Each structure stands twice: as C-alpha cells, then as structure tokens.
Amino acid sequence: MSADHLPEHPDFLWRNPDPKKSYDAVIVGGGGHGLATAYYLAKNHGMTNIAILEKGWLAGGNMARNTTIIRSNYLWDESAAIYEHALKLWEILPEELEYDFLFSQRGVMNLAHTLGDVRESVRRVGANRLNGVDAEWLDPQQVKELCPILNISDNIRYPVMGATYQPRAGIAKHDHVAWAFARKCDELGVDIIQNCEVTGFIKDGNRVTGVKTTRGTINTEKVGLCAAGHSSVLAEMAGFRLPIQSHPLQALVSELHEPVHPTVVMSNHVHVYVSQAHKGELVMGAGVDSYNGYGQRGSFHVIEEQMAAAVELFPIFARAHVLRTWGGIVDTTLDASPIVGLSPVENMFVNCGWGTGGFKGTPAAGLTFAHTIATGAPHKLNKPFALERFETGALIDEHGAAAVAH
Amino acid sequence: MLLISCPNCGPRDETEFHYGGQAHIAYPENPNELRDREWAEYLFYRENTKGTFAERWVHSTGCRQWFNMLRDTVSYDIHSIYAMGQQRPDLQADKPGEFSQTGEFGQEPGLAPGAATTSTGAATTAPTSSEGV
Ligand SMILES: Cc1cc2nc3c(=O)[nH]c(=O)nc-3n(C[C@H](O)[C@H](O)[C@H](O)COP(=O)(O)OP(=O)(O)OC[C@H]3O[C@@H](n4cnc5c(N)ncnc54)[C@H](O)[C@@H]3O)c2cc1C
Ligand SMILES: [Zn+2]
Numbered sequence: 001m002s003a004d005h006l007p008e009h010p011d012f013l014w015r016n017p018d019p020k021k022s023y024d025a026v027i028v029g030g031g032g033h034g035l036a037t038a039y040y041l042a043k044n045h046g047m048t049n050i051a052i053l054e055k056g057w058l059a060g061g062n063m064a065r066n067t068t069i070i071r072s073n074y075l076w077d078e079s080a081a082i083y084e085h086a087l088k089l090w091e092i093l094p095e096e097l098e099y100d101f102l103f104s105q106r107g108v109m110n111l112a113h114t115l116g117d118v119r120e121s122v123r124r125v126g127a128n129r130l131n132g133v134d135a136e137w138l139d140p141q142q143v144k145e146l147c148p149i150l151n152i153s154d155n156i157r158y159p160v161m162g163a164t165y166q167p168r169a170g171i172a173k174h175d176h177v178a179w180a181f182a183r184k185c186d187e188l189g190v191d192i193i194q195n196c197e198v199t200g201f202i203k204d205g206n207r208v209t210g211v212k213t214t215r216g217t218i219n220t221e222k223v224g225l226c227a228a229g230h231s232s233v234l235a236e237m238a239g240f241r242l243p244i245q246s247h248p249l250q251a252l253v254s255e256l257h258e259p260v261h262p263t264v265v266m267s268n269h270v271h272v273y274v275s276q277a278h279k280g281e282l283v284m285g286a287g288v289d290s291y292n293g294y295g296q297r298g299s300f301h302v303i304e305e306q307m308a309a310a311v312e313l314f315p316i317f318a319r320a321h322v323l324r325t326w327g328g329i330v331d332t333t334l335d336a337s338p339i340v341g342l343s344p345v346e347n348m349f350v351n352c353g354w355g356t357g358g359f360k361g362t363p364a365a366g367l368t369f370a371h372t373i374a375t376g377a378p379h380k381l382n383k384p385f386a387l388e389r390f391e392t393g394a395l396i397d398e399h400g401a402a403a404v405a406h
Numbered sequence: 407m408l409l410i411s412c413p414n415c416g417p418r419d420e421t422e423f424h425y426g427g428q429a430h431i432a433y434p435e436n437p438n439e440l441r442d443r444e445w446a447e448y449l450f451y452r453e454n455t456k457g458t459f460a461e462r463w464v465h466s467t468g469c470r471q472w473f474n475m476l477r478d479t480v481s482y483d484i485h486s487i488y489a490m491g492q493q494r495p496d497l498q499a500d501k502p503g504e505f506s507q508t509g510e511f512g513q514e515p516g517l518a519p520g521a522a523t524t525s526t527g528a529a530t531t532a533p534t535s536s537e538g539v
Contacts, residue, residue, distance in 0.1 A: 230456075232454035232456075233454075233456050241447075241451050242451075242454070243446075243450040243451045243452070244454055245427070245452060245454050246454055246456075246479075290424065290425035291408075291425050291461070291477070291479075291482075292427075292454065292455075292459060292461065292479050293479050293480075293482065294456045294479050294480045295479070295480050295481065295482055299407040299408060299420055300407055301407050301419075301420065301421050333450075334449075334450050390446045390449075390450040390451075391442045391443055391445075391446040392442070393442075
C-alpha cells in the first residue's frame with residue numbers, strides 16, 4: 001500500500017511546547033493525577049500559566065498500566081466522600097471533556113469467601129448506603145444471575161458465599177481518559193512538557209521558588225507533586241520525607257474473546273480481580289509484589305497465583321492464554337489511603353499514596369489538589385487526607401475494610 | 407522470581423520467603439520520651455530508596471530465620487546477604503582509588519569481599535552471629 005492510501009494522520013491532541021522560564025505553578029508528573037490537577041487549576045481557578053512536567057511520555061506510568069476499575073464502595077466516611085465524589089465526576093466528565101472515553105458502568109462485585117468476609121461485606125454495604133453510595137448484598141444465587149460464568153458451587157477451596165455489588169461502578173479506557181484531559185488542558189493554555197525530568201528544587205529558605213529539570217531551570221510560584229511511585233524520590237530532593245513505600249504492581253491480559261464477562265469481579269480472599277475489556281481481552285490483576293521496587297516489573301509467581309485463582313472462580317478461563325503481563329510502581333501508605341495536601345515545604349503540595357487504587361480517584365484528586373494548590377488550603381474532601389494524620393493518629397484505615405486493592 | 411540465598415539453607419525461590427521491609431530500625435531507646443512526630447517516624451516512616459536498599463527477609467518455609475539483604479530496588483539484583491545484628495556492608499569499600507559515582511553514567515558499586523553478587527544464586531556471606539533485630 002502506498003503512502004497516498006494511508007488515512008490522514010489524526011489531529012494532535014496537544015502541542016509540545018518548550019518550557020517557559022517561569023510559571024505560576026508547575027505540576028510534576030504527567031499521569032492522570034497531574035493532568036486532572038492542571039485541568040481543574042485552569043478551569044476552576046483560572047490558573048492557565050502553568051505547566052505539567054513529565055519525565056517520560058504523557059501518561060506512560062501507572063496511568064498506562066492500571067486495570068481501570070472505578071468504584072466508591074469504601075468503608076470509612078472520609079474515603080466514601082472523596083471516592084463517591086470522583087465517581088460523580090466520572091459520570092459527567094465525558095460530556096465536560098467532550099471525549100467519550102468509554103466509561104462503562106457495568107458494576108463491580110466484591111466476593112466474600114469466608115464468614116469474616118461476609119460480615120465485613122454486609123457491614124460495608126450498610127456503611128456505603130449511609131454515605132449515599134449505591135451498594136447491595138448478593139447471595140450466591142444472585143451472584144450467579146449477574147455473572148453466569150462464575151463458579152458458585154462448593155467444589156472449590158473457598159466457595160463464593162455472596163458478594164457486595166455496586167451497580168454504578170465500572171471501568172473506563174485509561175489512555176483515552178489521559179488524552180481527554182490533555183486535550184482540554186492544552187486548549188486552556190496549559191503547557192504539557194514531556195521528556196522533562198525534575199532533578200531538583202530551588203528554595204529560598206523553606207519556600208520553593210523553582211525546579212531544576214533536564215530541560216533547564218524553571219521558576220515557579222508553586223509546585224504540585226503528582227509523581228505516584230516516585231513521590232519519595234521527589235520529596236527527598238525537596239528535603240522532606242513521606243510515609244510511602246513503592247512496590248511493583250502487575251497485571252495481565254488474555255487474547256481477545258467473545259464477550260463472556262458482563263461485570264467486574266474482585267476477590268480479595270482468593271486474590272484476583274477480572275474484567276473484560278471493550279475489545280475482548282480478559283484483564284486481571286491482584287496484589288503488589290511484597291518487596292520495594294522501582295523496576296516496573298515484578299515476580300512471575302504473582303501472575304501465576306492470580307491466574308490459578310481466576311481459573312478456580314471462572315472455569316471457562318482454563319483455555320485462555322496470557323498475552324501480555326506488565327508492572328507499574330505504586331506508592332503505598334500504611335493505612336492504604338492517599339496523602340493529598342500541604343507539605344513541610346512552603347508552596348509545595350503533595351498528592352501521592354494512592355497506591356494500587358488511584359485511577360478511580362483521578363478526577364477527585366485533581367479537583368481537590370487543584371483547590372489546595374490554588375488557595376493554599378485543602379478542600380473539605382481532602383482535608384482528612386493530610387500528611388499530619390500519621391502524627392495525630394487520625395488514620396483512615398482502608399486495609400481490608402475497603403475490599404482492598406484497586 | 408528472586409532467587410534468594412538463605413544464609414542457612416542456600417539458594418531458594420522467593421516464594422519460600424517473606425519480606426520484612428527496611429533493615430536496621432531500632433526500637434526507640436526511651437519510648438516514654440518520644441513526641442508524636444518521633445512516634446510517627448518510628449511507626450510510619452521508612453526509607454524508600456531507589457537504588458541499593460538494606461532490607462530484611464525471613465525464610466518462612468525453611469529455617470524460619472531472619473537475615474538482612476542489600477538489594478537494588480531498580481534492577482532487583484541482590485548485592486549482599488548478611489546476618490541480623492551485623493552492620494550494613496559498605497559496597498564501595500573494596501574499590502580503592504575509585505570514585506564513587508551515582509547517576510546515569512555511574513559505575514556499578516563494587517562488592518564487599520565475600521558478598522553475593524546477583525540474585526542468581528552466588529554464595530553469600532556466612533552469618534557470623536544471629537543476635538537480635
Ligand atoms: C497494574 C496496576 C493496576 C492498577 N489497577 C487499578 C485499578 O483497577 N483501579 C484504580 O483505581 N487504580 C489502579 N491502579 C493504580 C493507579 O494506576 C494509580 O494509583 C494512579 O495511576 C496514580 O496516579 P497517576 O495516574 O498520576 O500516576 P502515573 O501515571 O504513574 O503518573 C506519575 C508520573 O510522574 C512521572 N514522574 C516521576 N518522577 C518524575 C520526575 N522526577 N520528573 C517528572 N516526572 C516524573 C512519571 O513518569 C509518571 O508519568 C493500578 C496500578 C497498576 C500499576
Ligand atoms: Zn533458610
């Protein structure tokens with residue numbers, strides 16, 4: 001086929017400007033959170049003389065690697081509030097960003113396999129309802145009706161004893177979400193600067209006044225860190241510590257299949273979660289690799305174990321094949337909740353610690369972090385997620401309680 | 407999967423071990439005198455090194471002994487395995503006259519004499535003692 005027959009190259013969705021000498025604010029990290037933050041800074045706070053600095057290519061970190069589960073059925077009030085706000089934003093963003101990123105509210109099921117699971121789940125359904133989050137408790141028969149390919153018999157090691165179900169939860173196309181935000185940011189005048197690694201900060205006393213990058217020094221009034229797995233590395237450059245540990249988190253996809261899986265199924269106990277992407281791949285993931293790691297890869301036994309769990313729950317998957325596995329670097333905290341707020345350095349703000357589950361939080365992280373950067377004080381939704389909580393003891397312990405991972 | 411040389415049992419699959427996070431964190435000497443900030447540091451703050459990291463592992467399905475390890479958190483190469491209670495080995499120490507560099511064009515740090523070289527099963531420094539954490 002000659003070049004004349006090729007379709008026209010699609011329009012570029014954003015410019016690739018060179019960095020200016022100075023900005024009113026600089027966002028470090030061009031993943032989903034950096035993009036959403038810049039978008040809301042420009043849209044809600046009129047701050048358009050701002051830049052996103054990304055060391056690699058746009059949204060090539062966890063944003064490109066996550067399994068896109070979106071839900072808000074967290075246990076504690078603080079979490080339910082911020083994740084439910086995020087879910088409401090997901091519901092309006094395709095229209096607002098004028099981009100159909102295939103947000104599919106196909107529901108998310110969290111399976112219970114033990115009496116402990118059942119009690120925790122029923123309690124969470126109650127808590128969710130009190131917080132205005134849609135939640136239902138399903139018995140095994142109802143689980144089967146919603147997801148016929150699930151094995152609910154008692155011939156498996158941990159039979160399904162029921163599930164929580166959030167009908168408004170679902171998945172979206174992560175790359176398109178990033179591109180949707182990037183295009184709007186660009187339209188609003190935000191400079192998206194790729195291949196620009198932040199290598200240090202310039203401070204006047206305890207106040208940040210600029211960033212050093214591989215593309216020169218940039219002066220700025222304010223800095224917002226959205227570097228996910230690399231948050232500790234950046235904090236160290238700025239002279240403070242974060243209670244974060246970076247771990248590999250892996251996922252995998254199968255080859256394409258006919259649509260067989262109508263919803264999203266997560267099992268904390270046998271440890272796998274599965275959805276079927278729009279094109280037809282089965283998408284699976286589980287927990288982090290145990291060790292600290294910045295390698296964007298993990299150990300194969302983690303993949304093997306989640307496949308074993310998937311085949312037990314979905315016998316029909318026994319003949320599917322692994323097409324591809326990959327890993328990201330997730331920034332975990334000890335209470336499994338994010339840190340969004342001020343930092344010990346003046347005019348520097350941190351958004352990190354979203355760990356294995358920050359894709360779903362993208363719009364709310366952006367909205368509240370932009371508010372924090374623009375006004376110098378947290379939004380009411382991110383106030384409880386301050387760094388100080390590790391000192392005051394007001395932790396938001398979502399371990400286990402939130403149906404965990406992702 | 408990492409191949410980890412247990413000081414007692416030799417090279418075994420990672421699945422036989424459990425991870426214990428950063429090594430060399432001592433229990434506060436005077437717990438009653440700590441302020442909230444210091445408790446926070448002790449309980450919640452750990453190094454999150456990108457590069458050579460001193461960490462603990464336990465051989466849960468083998469000898470059930472704890473030991474320390476120096477591992478690169480980017481390449482995952484294991485540089486040294488040493489006993490609990492022993493000081494962190496200095497990987498640069500046996501390269502006299504050589505500049506210690508870091509960053510993109512930096513040299514791989516040299517290995518302490520007798521230290522394991524990679525995760526692929528070289529011998530490890532035999533633990534000289536096995537006292538406390
Ligand atoms: C395998 C996997 C599955 C997941 N599944 C889910 C899920 O189903 N649901 C869910 O809600 N969440 C999920 N997550 C978590 C989610 O992906 C993250 O919490 C979220 O993407 C983090 O925010 P981000 O998009 O901004 O991060 P990233 O996309 O990682 O953005 C951070 C950016 O900072 C850049 N950066 C780092 N250092 C520097 C520097 N010095 N200078 C400039 N730029 C720098 C990086 O290159 C990167 O692009 C998953 C993660 C993984 C890895
Ligand atoms: Zn052993």
